[in-house]
Each structure stands twice: as structure tokens, then as C-alpha cells.
Amino acid sequence: MAGDDHTDVPPAQGVSSEVHVPAPDVVRQGTHGRHPVLKQAIARFVADVGKLPASAIQARWKDEVEASLRGRTPSTRKAYIMQYRAALTDALGPRHPALGVVSARGLFAEISAAKREAPTQQDPGSLMGAGAQGAAAGPSGARPVGRPSVLRDAVASFVERLRGVSTPAQLDALWGEELAKHGGKADRTLKLYVVQYYRPAIRRAFGDDHPALSVVRTPDELIDRVRTNDRARVAESHRHLVEVEHWREIVARGAGLLRSREPLFLAVGLLCVTGRRPYEVFCTGRFAPAPVPGGPARAASRWTVMFAGQAKTKGRPGTRQDAYEIPVLAEARAVLAAFAALRASPEGREWADLDNQGFSRLTTGVGTDLRIPLAEAVEDTFGGLWPAEDRLTPRSLRPLYAEVAYRHFGSATVSKNSFFSAALGHTMQDLETSLSYMDYHLSDDARASASAARLAGRLAAEPDRRSTADGKEEAGR
Numbered sequence: 001m002a003g004d005d006h007t008d009v010p011p012a013q014g015v016s017s018e019v020h021v022p023a024p025d026v027v028r029q030g031t032h033g034r035h036p037v038l039k040q041a042i043a044r045f046v047a048d049v050g051k052l053p054a055s056a057i058q059a060r061w062k063d064e065v066e067a068s069l070r071g072r073t074p075s076t077r078k079a080y081i082m083q084y085r086a087a088l089t090d091a092l093g094p095r096h097p098a099l100g101v102v103s104a105r106g107l108f109a110e111i112s113a114a115k116r117e118a119p120t121q122q123d124p125g126s127l128m129g130a131g132a133q134g135a136a137a138g139p140s141g142a143r144p145v146g147r148p149s150v151l152r153d154a155v156a157s158f159v160e161r162l163r164g165v166s167t168p169a170q171l172d173a174l175w176g177e178e179l180a181k182h183g184g185k186a187d188r189t190l191k192l193y194v195v196q197y198y199r200p201a202i203r204r205a206f207g208d209d210h211p212a213l214s215v216v217r218t219p220d221e222l223i224d225r226v227r228t229n230d231r232a233r234v235a236e237s238h239r240h241l242v243e244v245e246h247w248r249e250i251v252a253r254g255a256g257l258l259r260s261r262e263p264l265f266l267a268v269g270l271l272c273v274t275g276r277r278p279y280e281v282f283c284t285g286r287f288a289p290a291p292v293p294g295g296p297a298r299a300a301s302r303w304t305v306m307f308a309g310q311a312k313t314k315g316r317p318g319t320r321q322d323a324y325e326i327p328v329l330a331e332a333r334a335v336l337a338a339f340a341a342l343r344a345s346p347e348g349r350e351w352a353d354l355d356n357q358g359f360s361r362l363t364t365g366v367g368t369d370l371r372i373p374l375a376e377a378v379e380d381t382f383g384g385l386w387p388a389e390d391r392l393t394p395r396s397l398r399p400l401y402a403e404v405a406y407r408h409f410g411s412a413t414v415s416k417n418s419f420f421s422a423a424l425g426h427t428m429q430d431l432e433t434s435l436s437y438m439d440y441h442l443s444d445d446a447r448a449s450a451s452a453a454r455l456a457g458r459l460a461a462e463p464d465r466r467s468t469a470d471g472k473e474e475a476g477r
Contacts, residue, residue: 038080041068042087049088054097061101082376094384151193154181155201162202162212171215179219187222194218196357244400245443246385251404253381254397255330258338263345266338268377271394273329275401275424277311278374278394279359282351284309287339289332290325301325303409305332310425311356326423327409329401363394390439398424399439407442 045064049057064084069077084102092098158178165171178198182190194217202212244250254272257265270281286308289300308323328335342348351372354362362372378394386392402420410419420426 038068038083042084045084046087046091049096049098050092057098057101061098151197154178155197158198159201159205162206162210165212168211168215171212175212175215187226191218191222191226196360200357241441242387242390242439243443244387244403244440247400247404247440247442250382250385250400251329253385255334257381258330258334263342263347263351264372264374264377265381266342266345266348268374268381268394269330270335270338270342271378271397272382272401273335274305274307274326275398275405276307277398278363279311279356280309281342282348282372283354283356283359284311285339286323287336288323289336300332302332303327305335307425324422324425326425327405329404329408396439403440403442 041064045060048060052060069080072080081102085099088096088098088102158174161174162171165174179190182193185193198216199213202210202216206212251272254269257269258273260266260269267278267281270276271278274281274287276285288306288308290304290306292299292301304325304327306323307326343352351359359372363374374394378397379392382397383392386396390396402423405423406416406419409423410416
């Protein structure tokens with residue numbers, strides 16, 4: 001890995017260190033279903049603020065709180081405030097002084113306290129993947145947030161029928177019937193059902209050694225179709241890389257978040273400057289100082305850290321099971337301090353106990369005050385800098401990290417593909433996976449588009465040489 005203690009070109013070169021750190025609870029909420037009275041109140045408030053001097057905004061907001069928010073629960077107040085902030089941003093711009101006044105700061109603690117005092121409203125254990133809660137919920141476990149009850153019932157029924165099956169032939173026949181019921185589903189949807197619902201339900205009901213787990217798998221032909229479609233998608237995306245004009249500002253803003261006092265924004269900053277997956281930053285990951293080769297015993301690299309706890313491995317070839325060195329887009333000591341603060345926080349300790357499904361429910365589900373508004377935090381932090389033609393999600397930060405890291409730490413003797421694989425935690429056995437991260441080119445990199453087009457042509461022409469046994473449990477980035 002190129003880049004060590006002697007690297008003297010910081011990733012945010014040319015960008016002011018005066019970076020914008022969002023207010024702790026600056027996250028957008030959806031406006032679907034907004035009450036008309038609230039819409040009118042927000043419109044009046046925004047119109048008034050647009051005419052007021054900055055010194056008068058605080059008093060106007062105090063009146064608004066009394067008129068529209070007093071008596072609401074903490075979670076409702078937070079949702080309303082996010083709607084006020086979104087309207088202010090849309091009408092007056094992201095730097096208007098009103099955004100420094102209209103804030104949900106501190107409401108997360110109130111919401112958490114309210115949940116502890118009233119646990120019957122929503123059982124946190126069912127969201128956090130606790131084993132006892134899963135057992136109590138029956139063979140299918142907790143109801144997947146946002147999934148139709150028909151899927152939950154189908155999984156429960158299948159698990160119950162497994163109790164009466166004793167031979168391999170019966171298992172094969174039963175699973176064949178079950179797959180046929182989902183015949184109209186898209187390949188990726190069916191794969192998701194198998195990996196995230198059927199197999200976990202079997203493990204909860206019968207343990208990890210039940211023979212059904214050798215049968216209830218994603219069919220080989222479906223894996224082949226998904227892989228073929230992925231190759232076509234990657235080839236096409238390489239012909240149309242998205243230009244990231246403000247990448248320096250994005251990196252600087254992510255680095256600035258490492259100083260935040262809010263765990264959520266610490267995590268967003270770490271996503272940006274380390275390129276790790278959300279589940280790794282919130283739950284499984286561990287960062288440590290990287291030693292300087294040939295240096296003093298306790299010398300640590302300035303621009304790299306050691307990372308362990310990679311997700312999506314399952315012991316497969318082509319994935320990293322050990323700690324490995326990664327470049328970071330902020331000074332290593334700032335990264336390590338931010339991660340330590342995240343893990344030491346009450347929220348960070350809770351998040352670290354989540355399993356993959358519990359974390360997924362809390363970041364993508366709706367209807368619970370315990371939800372982690374990660375997507376909103378990312379959008380509110382980087383949305384104004386992100387390319388308009390590209391959809392910004394927390395996962396978007398991973399391929400951008402790889403591009404910026406290659407810009408600063410790449411070597412003329414190492415191909416971009418190999419560098420991406422090493423930096424993102426893939427091994428030389430799985431170079432092709434890194435191609436799916438080549439989504440962007442940096443605004444001043446004139447060579448990127450032409451190089452990507454050539455690579456896309458080769459990728460489209462190559463036969464698929466990868467083993468069909470690799471990646472059955474979980475695909476994706």
C-alpha cells in the first residue's frame with residue numbers, strides 16, 4: 001500500500017480548514033403526509049425569516065416553537081424541525097443564518113430517554129437482533145420492517161413444514177416448491193429473500209448445523225444471471241463515469257466531522273475518510289495505528305491505519321479475514337480519535353451490538369424513533385456538493401474514497417484495479433469486484449473517462465471466469 005508516515009500531501013490540499021460541520025441533528029425528513037396546517041405554518045415562517053435581519057431570527061423561532069411545537073413529543077418535534085430546516089434550505093439556501101437557530105439539537109437524548117421510560121411502544125430487542133427476542137417471535141423472528149406480511153408468513157410456514165421433513169429428497173422437493181411460489185420475483189429480490197429471511201429463520205429455529213441449510217440456498221442459475229447482469233451494469237457504468245467536481249470540499253467536510261460531538265456525524269465522517277461500509281463503521285470495524293516499516297518501534301503512519309472487522313466475508317476466497325492497512329483521507333490520529341469517541345458514546349455502544357439485519361432495519365426502516373437517520377445525515381452533509389446527476393447514498397462515499405485515495409496514494413507500479421482491491425479489502429483473487437466501485441472521476445482527472453471506456457470494452461468482451469461457488473451467500477458491494 002502506497003502512502004506512509006512520509007506522505008506530505010494532505011488529501012484536502014487546497015481546501016480551507018474552515019469546514020462546515022452540520023448541526024448535530026441536521027437530517028432531512030420526508031414530507032409525505034405532512035399536515036396542511038403545518039405546511040402553512042412552515043410557509044409563513046420561511047416567508048417571515050426571509051425578511052428579517054439575522055439578529056431577529058432567534059425571537060421569531062421562539063414564537064414559532066410556542067405556536068407550533070409546544071406540547072409535541074420529542075420525536076414529533078424533531079420531525080417537524082427537520083421539515084422547517086428543509087424548507088429554509090430550499091427557499092433561502094444552505095448557508096442562511098436561520099439554520100443555525102432552527103435546530104433539533106439535544107432531541108436525540110430526549111427521544112432515547114422517552115423510549116427507556118416507555119418500552120412497550122416498540123421493543124428495542126426485536127430491532128437489535130437479540131437472540132431471546134428472535135426466539136420469542138417464533139420461527140420467522142421479528143417482522144421485517146417494511147416487508148409485507150405475506151413474506152413473513154411464507155417463511156414461518158416453510159420453517160414449520162421443515163419440522164416434518166427427514167430425507168434429502170424431501171428437503172429438495174420442499175425447497176423447490178417454495179422457490180416456485182416466488183417465481184415472479186426479480187432475481188435480486190429472490191436472492192435477498194433466501195439470504196436475509198429464509199436462511200436466518202432456519203438458523204433461529206434449528207441451529208447452524210441443520211441439513212436444510214445445505215439445500216436452502218440461492219440457485220446456481222440465479223447467481224449466474226445476477227453476475228451476468230452485474231458485469232453488464234459495470235461495463236455500462238464505466239462508459240459514463242460521473243464527474244465529482246467538488247471532491248476536495250467533500251473530503252474536507254468529512255474530515256471536519258471527525259471533530260463532531262454527535263456520534264452519528266462522527267460515523268458519517270469516518271465513512272467519508274476511511275471508505276468502510278456503514279455496517280463496518282457502526283458495528284464490526286476496528287481501527288488501530290499502522291506501524292511505519294523500518295521506523296522506530298512505536299512510530300505510526302500519518303496517513304494509513306490498520307483496519308479489522310470487514311463485513312461480507314463469510315470466509316470466502318477473495319475477502320479479507322485479517323487486519324490490513326488502508327489509506328485514510330484525514331490524519332490517522334484524527335481518524336483514530338473519532339472512532340474511539342464513536343465507540344465510547346452511549347449510542348456507539350448500542351450500535352456496536354447490532355447484527356447485520358438489525359442494523360439494516362434501523363437504517364432503512366420507518367416508523368420507529370430508534371431509527372438511525374444515516375441517509376439523511378449523509379444527504380444533509382454532502383448533498384450540496386454532490387453531482388446533481390448521481391443519487392447520493394451512504395454507500396456512495398466508498399467509491400469516492402477509493403478514487404481520492406488512488407489520487408493521493410496510488411503508485412505508477414500498481415494498477416488502479418489492484419489498488420482499489422487492496423484499499424477496499426478485496427484480495428488479488430477477487431480483482432473483478434473492485435471494478436464495481438469505479439463509478440466516478442475527479443474533476444481534474446482528464447484521463448479517467450478514456451481509461452474507463454477502454455476498461456468497459458474489455459470487461460464486456462471477457463467471459464465470466466469466476467467460480468459460481470463464490471459469493472452465493474451475499475453479493476453486492
